[in-house]
Amino acid sequence: MSTPLDASAVRQEFPATKRILYLDSAHQTPMPNCVRSALSEFLVEGNEMAGPKPVWMRRVEVAREKVAELLNAAADEIAFTKNTSEGINIAANAVPLQPGSTVLMLEGDHPNNAYAWLHLRRKGVKVKFVSLPDDQVASASTFADHIDASTRVISLSHVTFHAGQRHDIEDIGRLCARKNIYLVVDAMQSIGVLPVDVKKLGVSVLAAGCHKGLLVPQGIGILYVKQNLQELQPVYLAMGSLANPPKDYVARPDDMTTRRDAGRFEFGNFNLPGLHALARSIEFIQSIGVARIEEHVQMLGDRLIEGLDELGIPLVGPRQRGQRSHIYVLPLPVAKWVNYLTQNLVRVSPERGGVRISFGAFNTPEDVDRLIGLIASRMRKRVDSGNRFGEMD
Known part of the structure; x- marks a missing residue:
């Protein structure tokens, strides 16, 4: 021990x-000194050196590597978002669902998880809520009897915000693997507090914000996308999402192939100060264990x-x-x-x-x-x- x-x-x-x-x-954690220092350093660089963007962009990849290490993932399985809700919405719109496809969820889970999937009902997707008492945790048996040929996704929180239940994601992951079902997990309340090993848990997609267990201010989120799930494709597209972005910044309608890594789900500028702080906070967390x-x-x-x-x-x-x-x-x-x-x-x-x-x-x-x-x-x-x-x- x-x-x-x-x-x-x-x-x-x-x-x-x-x-x-x-x-x-x-709700959120107080800001630790290490995060305050990282943000202060970023502001000084922007203020006194007019923003050394190449240095900042290298730090994005450092942060990506640190997140990957924390989750036992590969760096190219990690994308950065604004928050958990954006990550869950990315997943909901990336999974290849058809009219009649069913998504299973827990009744009473975080509403921003539910709304991402409920919004797909306009496309004929069915969302079914499974009841679970607050003093019990979900496992494979919670969902097994509700799975049929139309079931394509199980989506739930690792730890619930309203009762603290720590669901048996590993057991549910084994069920999903057997049934060829995508497992989408909201890790907002667990990451940085409990060990989260995406390989062991068997998740397809994991989303989390960073202002709780990861100790940085709101506005930065992480998204894990399992490497071999190339059928998951982004709804939004920008240069950074492409395998061959045009170097002359002229759009090429005949070459819109997306990246094969999780970066295909990133678009627009990064939250550079947030990522600088995130790298520092993960170092602090790992120094504790x-x-x-x-x-x-x-x-x-x-x-x-x-x-x-x-x-x-x-x-x-x-x-x-x-x-x-x-x-x-x-x-x-x-x-x-x-x-x-x-x-x-x-x-x-x-x-x-x-x-x-x-x-x-x-x-x-x-x-x-x-x-x-x-x-x-x-x-x-x-x-x-x-x-x-x-x-x-």
Whole structure:
């Protein structure tokens, strides 16, 4: 087993933790010093050197290589996007679907995943939602009975934003391989927090934004496209998408063959500062180790669950390790509890099932204890005031 993560050392990279108790990494993470430094360096280069674009473009490829290493992919299987939603939409329009083709999804998954596929109903594509309780995780058996000859895609999140379920993508990937079905995965909540090995998971396409586990500001996303899926073709086209872009910048209508790598899905200019920061943040993440981050947030989850059990507060999502991640939702009335925690300088998110707590590598056991103490304090006050059900009010 690897050496436990030293959260107190990691915490020094995140100045925001000195001001607030930050328990909202599933929304976005605080900016670490390394990312701020990378962005500052980029601004200085643009300001003082008028933008050394060849240097910046080389950094794009450095970032691509680092993302590929993080995902156990080849660099030419990685494309850059704006966010998860763009990546899922690229996938939905690239998969060769016909009228009558069926896409299977989980009911209640992130709406921006669903809308990308629902938009294809105008072309005769059918979208079928499979129900799953919040305290259970999806596996091959979740979808197996819903597959028929028309099923072409299964699309779902690796980790859900609303209950923290960690679905068994590897098991679903084996099912898709047997049935010749595309597997499209939203890894927004898992990448950078849990190990994500695209080969082991068996995914066809994976999309994620970078402002959560990858620690950079919004506006940059990654897209993995399995190397041998040449039938997946882009809807949008630009010079950078072509195998033979015209050197004289004159369009060639007779040569519009697209690249064979994932770059065929890129178009227009890159988010250069974002990619500069992404390369730096991945270096930081790898210096810690994703497996250590996973173990750390699971340990914090163990401590949280133990404290909640003592207070009689259940979880919305699963309790077992391996089925949960860094996201924990407490079925508490949102308005009262989020306001109370905010007044006590605790950052959390309202969620459909209650109050969402989400950990990062910078959180400590003391953070969990402080949260439990605040919850217990408010419960005692409610009971003392005569409210027998103060614990959930």
